[in-house]
Amino acid sequence: DTAVSQTPKYLVTQMGNDKSIKCEQNLGHDTMYWYKQDSKKFLKIMFSYNNKELIINETVPNRFSPKSPDKAHLNLHINSLELGDSAVYFCASRGRNEQFFGPGTRLTVL
């Protein structure tokens, strides 16, 4: 069974469009995250939710809006996509100490 899943795996879209990425975890964890990994493989934290409540927002443009309908889901909606948004986006959930990552969503903005 997949612990942390994301959809879609690939997303190709035009500048200016709005898109969403979905994330689900079946580990029963309370805390979930979104990360952005750029072309140089640098993994940067964007948001964190604990039991549906936003606890970390790391200076991310407000075009990015996370939504957590319940503690097993954390979705990411991006408005007015820009070229610089192209990256791999990872969802993760936190266990006792470590993080469990999803497979990533490769977003390409043309």
Added chain:
Amino acid sequence: SQKIEQNSEALNIQEGKTATLTCNYTNYSPAYLQWYRQDPGRGPVFLLLIRENEKEKRKERLKVTFDTTLKQSLFHITASQPADSATYLCALVLNTGNQFYFGTGTSLTVIP
């Protein structure tokens, strides 16, 4: 500014040798430090955790050290194998336990 740097972007070693990766940080006071492995096209996978009051941790062929005075962690893979080839990331975790800050990563290639 806060920085987490890992040694050279890429490291090549011969099979059977010990690989040593470094993680240096400035302006952080982490509660603990973690190491992850990332294979191409996949998310990072947790390997080891070491707390600020611990000097060394081992798990099978892996060993991690943590020196809070030097602000440095070393990650060793002994008797390296081609299957160890991957990118390795260190992550600092602050006292809240919720904020994870990742290093720049080191791509390790073990040559048969």
